[in-house]
Each structure stands twice: as C-alpha cells, then as structure tokens.
Amino acid sequence: MNALYSLLFVFLLVLIPLFGVDAAHMRTFFGVCIPTTAFIIFIIGFVYKVVTWGRSAVPFRIPTTGGQFKSFDPELFKQNKLDCPQTGAQTFFRMVLEIFAFRSLFRNTQVSLHEGKGHPVVAYKSSKWLWLFAITFHYSFFIIALRHLRLFLEPIPFLPVGALDFVDGILQIGAPVMYLSDVGLVVGVLLLLGRRLVLPRINYISYVSDYFPLLLILSIALSGIYMRYYAKVDVIAIKELTMGLVTFHYVVPESITVSFFIHVFLVSTLMVYFPFSKLMHMPGVFLSPTRNLPNDSRAKHHVNPWNDPNIKAHAYADYEKEFGVPMAEAGLPLDNPENGVPKDEAEA
C-alpha cells in the first residue's frame, strides 16, 4: 500500500511538467524558476539541519567499539585500530571506511533457526546483499552526479569529470556510449526496492517515505536515460540553459524538449524533499557519535558542557552518622568516633 502511494505520487510529479510545459507554455518557470528555488531550499534546509545537529551537545564519548582497544601492552594485545580507534587519525580512517566502503554494513549477518539433532540451532551467516545493493546504488548515483558537472562547468575539467566519463563509458555498447553508472543506478534502485517489497520484515518497517525517494530517484534515472538514449535531446542547448543558471544569465533555448523539463522537475523535487527526509543520512553519517569519536575517554579528559557540578555523592559524613554505631561494633574505623556511640549513651 505504502509503495503504491509512492508510485502514485511520482506519477503525479511527472504529469505536472508534462502538462505545465506543453499545455501551459511555462518553459521559463520549469526551466529556471523551479530548479533555482529547489536548489535554494536544498541548500538552506541542508545547512539548517546540519547546524541543528551541530548545536546539539556531545556530552560523552560513546563510540561503539568493534575490536580490541589500545591496551597497556599493545604488542601482547594488538589493538584493532580501525574498529576501536584511539587517536584522531585512526578515527579518521574508521570514518573513511565507513563512508566509502560501508564497513559496518559489510559486517552484516543473517540469523536463522533450525531443528538440530534433538535440540534447536541458531545459525548466523554472513549476508552481504544489502551492502552490495547499497554500494551499487550509492556509487552509481555519486558518479552520475559528478558527471553532470560537465553541464555546469566551462571548460570541463578532466579530473574528475572527464576521467569519470571515460571510465564510466568504457563498456562501449551502442551509441551514444552506455554508462555503467546508469545501469548501476537503475539496478541498484530496483534491488533496494525489491528488497522492501519482498522481505516481510523489511516490508513491515517501510513507510511511504521509504518507497518514495527510491521511486523518485528511479524516475529521475529513467527520464535521464530516455533523454540520452532515445529522445536524443539537444545537449548543446541544455548546456546553454544550465550554464545560464550558474552564471545568472537565464536562457531557455527553444530546441529543448519536454523530457528535459520532466527530468529537471523530478530532480528539483528530490532537492526540496532531501533536507526534510531520511536522505539526510548522507551528511548525518559524518556526525554519528558512536563512530566519529576516538575511544579514549579513560585516558584523556573530556568536558560535558552541561555537567552539573551540584550533583554530588551522598556524603560519607552522613553515611557514618547513620551507620556509625554498628560500624564501631564491627570494628570498622570511623572518621568521627562520636558516631560510634549509641544515641541513648551519648545523651546520658
């Protein structure tokens, strides 16, 4: 049901520019106004959210440790520097692996229950499917985003844009060159989507807001592919428009067809949706306190900005006052010998 809702939304989103451009002739509106506004909302929303996180305190160092810590004898007990970092540099590499290789996800296991010989067996096996799907999807998306820089830069720098273009198109199938990342993105989205639809537990935890971004990105990918391989849009004209956007000399050449406006509208929707959704995991992963802090709080002093100095231990003096008599009888030393005298005797 949630998936159907999302699909319906995406259809509606396609219809808006389809009719808006052709029927209502709002070419400047869809070519300039919408993407510019979307970009501004994206930037402001993104920054606002990251600043909100940044203003929230990190009172304690709470890294989840995934291996041996730096012991008193690093030779005898070898530290796992990547999963249990103690220095800034080690933590940096932990984050690099987390962000570029999805290391935690790589660790994923799957549990299953079996009837063993006369007794139950709980088994675990490595399960890297999600890691594979996710990494295919994210890298494809990333490369495609970088490739699009060619539309906004003049001259086009070889690194990384031109080089990516070359590597990405290395499997030359047909003309124009087929990009691996195009395939990767579509396949990646379909696998992630399929997972949500097919696996009962994942399906159970999926909202509209989980399906919608996947379907939206799929529609963006398909509209892009359509433009490139089938509609063969006028790329020169499009570059005129996009360069106009970044240099504030807005032009909307007549030779641009509606498929481009649909593509741009969907991308704009994604930009607007981004800061208000779970897609913020992209900047969020950098800030996670269980991953981006070294495991050094027993060795180094850190400060909790809201530590309340008024909270103090129950005073020993009060403790001795309360238990002094039996303590004295038991032969435990007292700070104040008077506490050891029974009350009635003390009064007498």
Added chain:
Amino acid sequence: MSDIPKADELFKSIDYNPPLTGWMETPVDFSPGHWCYPAKPEKIEYMDKKLPGLWGEPRKWLPSDADWKLPANWKETVVNGFRERLKKFRSLQLFMDICVRCGACADKCHYFIGSGDPKNMPVLRAELMRSVYRGEFTVAGKILSKFTGSRVMEEDVLKEWFIYFYQCTQCRRCSLFCPYGIDTAEMTMMARELMHLVGLNTNWIMEPVSNCNITGNHLGIQPHAFKDIVDFMVDDIEEVTGRRVKAPLNEKGHEILFITPSGDVFADPGIYTFMGYLLLFDYLDLDYTMSTYASEGGNFGSFTNNEVMKKLNAKMYAEAERLGCKWILGGECGHMWRVVHQYMDTMTGDTQWSGMTTPKSPVTGTVFDTAAATKMLHITEFTADLIKHNKLKLDPSRNDHLRVTFHDSCNPARGMGLLEEPRYVLKHVCNNFFEMPPATIREQTFCCAGGSGLNTDEIMEIRLRGGLPRGNALRYVQEQHGVNLMACICAIDRATLIPLADYWAPGVTISGTHELVANALVLEEGEVRTMDMRQEPLPGFEDEDDDWTPPTKEDA
C-alpha cells in the same frame, strides 16, 4: 516458573513473520510476565529528596491496570523533556533523523531472535520514539503523518514505551551493525529518563539506586553486614587454601582502592570471584583497601538518568580522597565498566583529589596510560600484566576438571574494547579453553538478556527468550568440546546466566574469571589443594579427608 514453556516448545513458538496489522495498530500485551514491577513509592520518595524533580509523583500502580495514574500534565512533561534532550544529546537528535530503515539491525537483537516480536527489532524499538519525534517536532511529520510514520504522544504510546524500552538491555549489538552507528542503547536511556519524569519506573532498578545511595551498594548491605560477609569469605578461603588472607575495609593510607560490583559480595557464584580477588591481593601483599561506603561498582543510575548515574559514580572518587588512595582498581562488572570507561572522567573526573596518579602496578611497575584520566584500572588488565611478567605461580591443572568458554560481557566488549585481557588470563589459568562461534563472541557477543535492570524473575520468560542466542552458542560448545563452565567478567552475567544455562544448556556452570585464577594460584612451594574455591573436591581428592557429597547424589 511453572508456566514457562519447555525450551523446545518455546523455540518452536518463534515466528519471524510480522503480524498482519501494522505496528502502530498492533496492540501491546500488558499481561503479567511482560513487565517488571514498578518501584515502591518509598524508594521514589527517597530519591526525590536527593535529586528533586526527576521522578514524578510517587504512587502505587501496575502496568496491567488500565489507569497508570499518570500526572495531569504528563504529556507536556514528556514532550518538553524530549525537546530538552534533543539539545543535550547529539546522538539522540541525529538518531531520530537519519535512520533509513534498511533493516540491518533487525535480526541482531537477542530479544527479537528469541521472540520474533517485530517491536524487538531495534529499528522498530527506536521507531516507537522516532514516530513521536516526527509527529511532535518536525514539519513533514505534522503534515504528512501517515506517510512518514509519525504520531503524536498519547497515553498508549507511552505505555508501549514502558514495555519495550524495558525490554532492551542496552547491549548495543545493533549499533555495531548499523551503517550509521545508531545506538538503541542511547534511545533506551533517553526514553527511560523521560518515563522517570512521569513516574514510570521499575523497582528492580529504583531499589538498587536508592540502596546504592544510602548504603553504598545496590543490595542495601549495611557496613557491619558487609564486613561479616567478607569475614565469612576469609574463613572460606582459609578452608580451601589454609591461608588467612587480609581483607582491609575502610582503612586509610593505602595506595589502591578496590571496588567491585556488590553482586560479587553477596550472590553465588560472584562470591567465589570475590574470594579470588582477596586471595590474589593477599598473595601479592597488595597495599589496598576496600570500602563499605563505596562498595558498589555497578551503577544502576545508568539505567535511570544521567543525574543519578553521576551521583552514584561520584562516590568512587569521594572515597578515594577520604581514604587517601592514589588509584582505583575495579572488579569484574559489565555496565560498571561502560560507565567507568565512557562516562566517569567526563562526569566526575573534576572531583578527583590531587593525590591521584595514573595506575601503576606496584608489582610489575607497569604504568597504565590507558587509564591516565580516570585513574581506574580493570582487574583483568592488572592480572594480565602480572601473568605477563611472570609474577604469579600458577597451576592450571587444578582447573582440569573444567572445560571453559568465555562470555564477553556486552559493555566491556562494545563499549570499551576489552577482549583479549580476560582471554589471556583464562588461558593461563586453565588448560581447556574453547571459544563459542565467532558470530556470538567478542564485539558480536550476545547479551545475557538480564542487563540494564532486567535481571528479575517476573519477566523470566522474556529473559529466557532473549537468552536463546547466548544459550544456543553455549550448547554448541558443550556438545562439541564438553564445555562445562562459562566464565565471564560481569556480575549481572554471573546472576542471569545461571537460569539461562539451566534452560538452554543444562549442565554448564557459570563463574567469574578470578575464581579460576584463585583455583590455579600456587601460594607456596609444594602447596596441595584438595578442593576448588567452591569447596568442591578437585579430581583425585573426592574421598580423602572430605565428607562433602554432592546434594543430588545424597538424594539418590
């Protein structure tokens, strides 16, 4: 325990397919057995005097009743408290925003594995809170409630929190697998802080908290009784070893203050571990004292709120100052060490007295820079260093009747990274050591299902379900290698793993690590021991000078 199904039946009842109704529409089971008893009002009254404003109205109530007697402004209190904590904890704010519900955590929780209840999937447990966050604090959630899975705070929601956030042991196993490191333990801690504000609590946490504050330990053992117990143990050590050990209490002017969880003083089999510490320290002629006032390493405040956690932790430094100790040695305890390792110095480090120094072993001279800030050392670090420097004469064959495996306690494993030291110690004091399967140990270790204040009998079935992963791994090494003892470094483990093993892997006993050290420790040349620390005969000495008969054989 009579209405608890047999292990096989319980196992067959686990179904990983979610129900047909959506999770928000699926009702929560409030029948007895699904929750721990709420705190006695006098415990709350006492704590309210010490730390006012954190507890709500003290009252008698039961989760099975329809009316939980919440204060009139409960919703405002909870929502405002939530808002406040979003600012105080970036972890909470971030974890509310960035979950993508990928489901990597779903089958990592021991309670889910043993129950199949989808609300025990960490992702959904957190959604119980996240849905409210979206509904109360985000624009998108307010407008598109259905589509974003958001809802507003209602009484039913709070009741659901009570059940499920007291069905999380804060073991952090899910956090290890989360691509963003989202830590359900953080959310559980926050949810519990919020529930405490309106008087939703459990006695098994609040009674230890208030006891800790009054008597120094969570069992409420008064100082003279504490001394009595220690004296008994000194007698028992003499019975086993022929050696009368010193057990200094509340003495000033010693170098080291030793603090262990009070479970080691009170409960079987923790006491054998405690006897192990005493014997080891006497053997080394260590310049140390224990304290009846700071007689608890475990910190039930960490299951309650930050304020109590700090208040209880502060005792350790206060007592080190009063007694003039230079550094603190800590016994085998799980959550105590998460608090010591990740919170202690930040919370109470500024109350250290000027005479405290980085721990330095008086026996080997090793300086433990790893503990330079807290001035607090884990006993397995201390002992591993002794063994490395050959300072202990050990006869591991005295543990030959034991086939040993090691249970990594969640907190030292995932909140500290203390994995190798206890293994090193164990491998030197026993000849038969076997690891459980890799997916169930070290950082992937499974909880005993009784941590974070759930170690109580009224929720035994839930504990046994949660204990399935650990119990099953134990059963595996029991069959493969004949393992008959599981060692651990946590006092809650030593209590909860016993019923767990009896249920899932009958025949395996539980011990602390230093109990086995004490068994193996050769006190003098040619010393012969006839029994182990439990006063059970060592192999070959069953009949000699020994009238001990196993109780089960007596019956037969």
